Amino acid sequence: MFGFLLRRTAAGLALIVVISFITFVLLSLPENDVGRTLLGPEAPADLVAAKNAALGLDRPVLTQYADWLSHALRADFGASWFTSEDVTAAIAARLPITLSLMIGVTTVTALASFGLGVWSGVRRGAVDRAVQILGVLGYALPGFLITLVIVLVFAVRLGWFPAIGYIPLSQSPAGWLSTVTLPVVALSIGAIAGASQQVRSAVIDVLSQDYIRTLRSRGLPARTVLFKHVLRNASAPALTVLGMQFVGLLGGAVLVEQIFGLPGLGSMAVAYTTRGDIPVIMGLLTVTVVGVVTINLLVDVAIGLLNPKSRQT
Structure with missing residues (x-):
């Protein structure tokens, strides 16, 4: 198990370095004249050159990246080139908001998708068809449309939840829950639709295996067969899908944070990327990639515990 973890960790670290390097090089192309962007199109060329030199942009790209990596x-x-705000502090202030959404969505998706998928795969018939229809609808409807409908119904019409804003957990747990509920629901619908179908397919596949029929013929209770054998073997593909969906949720969080007025990493990325603020972009990229690598590592560990054969890959 240790060797398995070591290989996965080394691959994750290499991925972080490769992605950050490629992004840094693309952002440092000659067409991206940072000094001109900061000083404006009417600024004299000598002032633009001086500004680029002050930012260290006149050095070779490899030198710039090595300097950035050593600090990262x-x-x-x-610090931000436009606001002089410390990038690490700015990300740390907004990270809990995005984490609240991601953890909430992942928890809701895991519970709902496993519940619906197992129910559908075991019961089949009308239940199976109903879950499949709901899954197709949830997966096919545009995310922004679902979000707008949720806001209109539950925030504007019924007034059960606030339409915009965020209350920190430390300030008021009830207020925090009220501000993250609708965003979590909006992000979870599409994720549940996809993951539940994967769980359903995995459960049906495991139930058709010979060893499951053998266990049943020995008189083992159906509950024991389901929870001890079926779920254990059907969980691996479902966990893989959940890990992949976590990556996709980061993109969906940008839209949801904009609609609900949440000052998280998504809204921060939109604001600073349009300016071309490289320190902020690189900081956000690094945090995002580290999060994705961490989730994938946890998924790999969980799959390795469920299926020891996967540790050999």
């Missing part, structure tokens, strides 16, 4: 390893992403 100490969680120092520098």
Whole structure:
């Protein structure tokens, strides 16, 4: 197991370095004249050159990246070129908001998709058809349309939840729950639709295996067969899908945070990317990739515990 973890961790670290390097190089192309962007199109060329030199942009790209990487390893992403705000502090202030959404969506998706998928795969018939129809609808409807309908019904018409804003958990647990409920629901619908179908297919496949029929013929209770054998073997593909959907949710969080007025990493990415603020972009990219690698590592560990054969890959 240790060797398995070591290989997965090394691959994740290599991925972080490769993605950050490629992004840094693309952002440092000659067409991206940072000094001109900061000073304006009417600024004299000598002032633009001086500004680029002050930011260290006149150095070779490899030197710039090595300098950035050495600071990033100490969680120092520098300061924003436009606001002079410390990037690490800015990300740390907004990270809990996005994490609240991601953890909430992942929890809701896991519970709902496993419940619906197992129910559908075991019961079949009308239940199976109903779950499949709901899954197709949830997966096919545009995310922004679902979000707008949820806001219109539950925030504007019924007034059960606030339409915009965020209350920190430390300030008021009830207020925090009220501000994250609708965003979590909006992000969870499409995720549940996809994951539940994967769980259903995995459960049906496991139930058709010979060893399941053998266990049943020995008189084992149906509950024991389901929870001890079927779910254990059907969980691996479902966990893989959940890990992949977590990555997709990061993109959906950008839209949801904009609609609900949540000051998380998604809204921060939109604001600073349009400016071309490289220190902030690189900081956000690093945090995002580290999060994705961490989730994938946890999924790999969970699958490795469920299926020891997967540790050999």
